[in-house]
Amino acid sequence: MASTPKTEEVLNSLRQQVSVAVHSTRELVGKVDEGAADKERERRETFEKRQEEGKTKTGETYEPLRRKPGLRPLPGTEVGLSVTLTFWDVLHHLGRGLALSQRGASRGLAEHWGSLKYCQALSAHTETQLGLSHEGNLLGLSDEGKRIAMYYKALQSEELGHAFALAVSEQILTRRYPDHSISFVRADTALRAGWTLTSRDKAKTKTVGYPYRPQFFAEVWKPGESSRVIPIACKGNHSDRQKAYEQLASAAVHADGVHIGAWNETPALLFSTEIALTDPLTVHALHADGPGGWLHIPDGTPAANIGLDLGNEHPDIGILKPGHGKDPDSSEPGCQVGPKDPKDYEWFQRVLARVGAAGLTAFAGDGESTAALLTTRQGSDFFQGFAHAASGSVQDLGYTLLGEKFEGTDHVFRLNGNRVQAFSGVAADILDSLVTREKPKRHADVAAYRQRVHVWRSKRHGTFWDRTWGGVVSISRDGTVLAMRQIPPFQDE
Template identity: 75%
Template sequence: MFQKRQEEGKTKPGDTYAPLRRKPGLRPLPGEELGLSARLTFWDVLHYLARGLALSQRGASHGLAEHWGSLKYCQALSADAETHLKVPKEGKRIAMYYRVPQSVELGQAFALAISEEILTHRYTGISIVRADTALSAGWTLTSRDKAKTKTVGYQYRPQFFAEVWKPGDSSRVFPIACKGNHSDRRKVYEQLASSAVYADGVHIGAWDETPALLFSTEISLSDPLTVHVLQADGPGGWLHIPDDAPAADIGLPVGDENPAVGIFEPGCPVGPRYYEWFQRALARVGAAGLTAFAGDGESTAALLTARQGSDFFQGFAHAAAGSIHDARYTLLGEEFEGTDHVFRLNGERVQAFSGVAKDILDALLTRESEERSADIAAYRQRVHAWRTKPNGTFWDDKWDGVVSISRDGTVLAMRQIAPFQNE
């Protein structure tokens, strides 16, 4: 790698080569976890991608609807009943022009879906949160951040965290590093090796004991889609909290803590002093992901700190990208609130609705005029109770469309709607 950078003129006189640190102890996922295949619908994949994009803050405007970016993949994959997901003719055409974003974003979607399937076999409560948003609560990740603190100085971090938890208990964190490609098996090996560097950027507790999940999704243009998984099954990752800590403490503000940025090795280490604080940070980012998915910018901003980009979710929303929390539907007998979007697919008008179960969202709504603030403890209790309900993809006759319901109480529903009538 150093030789390649020299050839490309990207090094300076005096630069030396230092091998990148990689996650140790990696091994294939045991076959008894999921077997050789996992059952997912295409709509579930879109749902996971939308949830993963909700806090991405990548749009040029101040729109909240980052997650609507998932809809561009409505025709990227296809499968008949009881078959594997493949790239159809339309998906190949998309790949010609959007190969890199398609491989990156679909790689993330499948990584999140498979991560939740894996961890659900081991634990009861799981939340997926964007790693950079959570880490920004305490660390200045890049020189572009406005915080006047020392930057981490290390660009390699996992893209997501999976937090497994029960209300009032210690939780455990699994960093998730994920990539995707349209190439071949050789590229898969390169991506898994690269992901091992990203996964090692965060350590919780003792060094080299944090578990992790690494993914490379092979999006072949001719063969079925394949997700390659490695795991580091370390004993760490636990955010130990005192047994007598009140459950309501999970809702305490995260403040402006500044943990060390890596004394001996670069990265973001979470030591015992910061276990409770980091658990609160994860809980708030998980909650913010739900309110963003429902289109509520005010509540999302209230859950994030300035360093986490709370201002992004306030103020003007561009008409082409904004979301407003103003849609309410009963789907499969459950009440959901959120936001909707109407677009055209092959000339047909399609409505997409993203929302959160009303009882869960009620705990998170923030209204300055009513002096309301989010109740994180109540939110965690309600999400934990929700996990006993059915999840997956269903057809709702009353909605007249497909409905994907997740274990965290979010929903992505789509249906064809009638064209405008000329009066």
Template identity: 55%
Template structure:
């Protein structure tokens, strides 16, 4: 029913576009995500959603704050969601009371948080021996397509990299929408999202697997996530004999890939490229390298270390944005942000703000031993290149071992820990 409703919404939009001479390519064969893949239920707290959203924001370059300030933007939603009797999440009274323009921002960003949580959960079940990393699509596209297709605004929102040390990664495209309206609006948004995932092909034409999400945050009732997916044999980053997969410890480089998606040839005719982005075999090794390094940059940015983050990004990705400002204590900052949470030492960055006249502290960071691999120093205290290969091997070996508790009594507040060793924690500060 969901897929057919979205198809009808897409057909209606296509008719309007046809009258204007505006034709739009959409991803075909989108189907509802089966419960066998997503699971019968997904247990989420508001802190899990904020954690996913915050990490997605860390390299976004969308906020008024720049560089290391980006991910704190997620905290504006710390009172927007309420759990109901342990059965579902809904908008709180504060979440319902936002102004019109802010509602659009709220539905989009909270929709991203829920979408990424569902995508990671689904892929984790589908590939239990792998790790799932979420990477902002714009950050990667910027490194390979300096100008992009002229006048073309469509692209996925995120890449999910499913990886295991020593094996080729697999990439899934993700497009996410959100609204405060209802099912009809979700169908329209999912139809729009189908054009965003179609705007990028990784490998063979029309074989890139993807997810599209539409999240409803109604004024009354539970938050609802509509999910469609498409399978495909593409998205596997194998590299070639001429362009083999790279050691991830090496510095990432910008590429200058011609915009356009090349359809398969029909006979002797060479087809004209379609608008969009295409990762052909000659660029798979580069793409996997940049994906992994960008995901690593997202971890160190979330931990508050700008200098370390810069080494994992190319110049076009904005490495220079992270070389000014404060880094956390373990890398020379005057501020000390080191805590033991759930019995594990973490290093990171903290932030104090007010909620309804109460002072609240938030901490975001990464397990200290993992951070040392990403920001190592020699015997003289000088920074040395990060050990991404060793970091990934360690993260992979630790999967499934992180605590699943959502409250730390000693810290005095809620916590969320991810499989990559990152943590988001909040607590009230006593006067």
């Protein structure tokens, strides 16, 4: 049995640059099409069996699932055979992705700490260890990751699948749009601003009645300009390449559940992360192109309008499918922003801005400010009322890391028997624009937040070792930070 690595070895490994294999080829497109056909055949056979047994409703007919059309490999200029990442950067993306997930039991405070359970789940392997010819270290499951997979592999593959999808998406989109900011927001949280997604939402409006949606939206934006929304459908598995084909076929269904603009014009990114027990981790990726996805706002719209109240908007349910020839227009299941009402574009841009801001305040442990940015249906109640050292005043916990001041919250736990401190926070000037807990009561200045984040994107980002702080530090383009260090024995906190 392998010996347990020392805590300092774990911390140093988190900042090691590794190559993550990316598979995006024409062959992959064909395999996904085959996987989709197999799944539809299974669905049809299941329906026919239920029909024979009299378990279908009167008049019920078989309908194939709608899938995102036009899937293709990613251009080599955007992603090659591999991408270079650090494991700590991946966990940073996972923490940001979990911040509004409402999975934790501590009323929002512990949401993003779910990423830390994977500190020792992955490790770098040389090409010699894996029997492969490849330059640099490849990422794969560690011994601990393999043990975890035996008991929690569904959750582990799902969450790490989200993390790698977001990390790779950031690299793709920053190359596509080098002068723009990129925000990732949870799709369900954003959509609940206007749509009732399930009966559990307990809303008076009719539910969408369609269970398929992307997991995230990527918003590509500049202050005061029209932004572009790209749905991201992502999954993960501990199985094999065949499972990845099936997951991408399923991701095509989820990606097509939301249209931004006209029918079938919304671009999308699809991922399946294969976390095999023996082979290196591989991200299988495809995309769909299209002229849509734009949240058109009128020229000359003041940048400050992004902070206007959302109101009580309820866009129509369904996606307008244009008719052909004698066939009339029809409504397909799902959610659509525009083009019937151009005002929906500006409204949804405000939605994404508020949810993006709420993700930052939740990551910093500020529940009250998070709740103020969300509606009841989006989960504001979940983030109200919890207390923490940093929740009375954000300035109660702040650190200068790599020369920049950050404020947020921390968590102390044991890693291989040693006590470590993890700190998550946001650049002080960005967080200051969103804090609502001060007296007299303040309102979040979403326009100022967007402006400051956009300026921040040109600053230093990546994973580093901060000698002064004594630990590993990941600084993101959005002004968030995730840092961890070992606490010396008997040191007072």
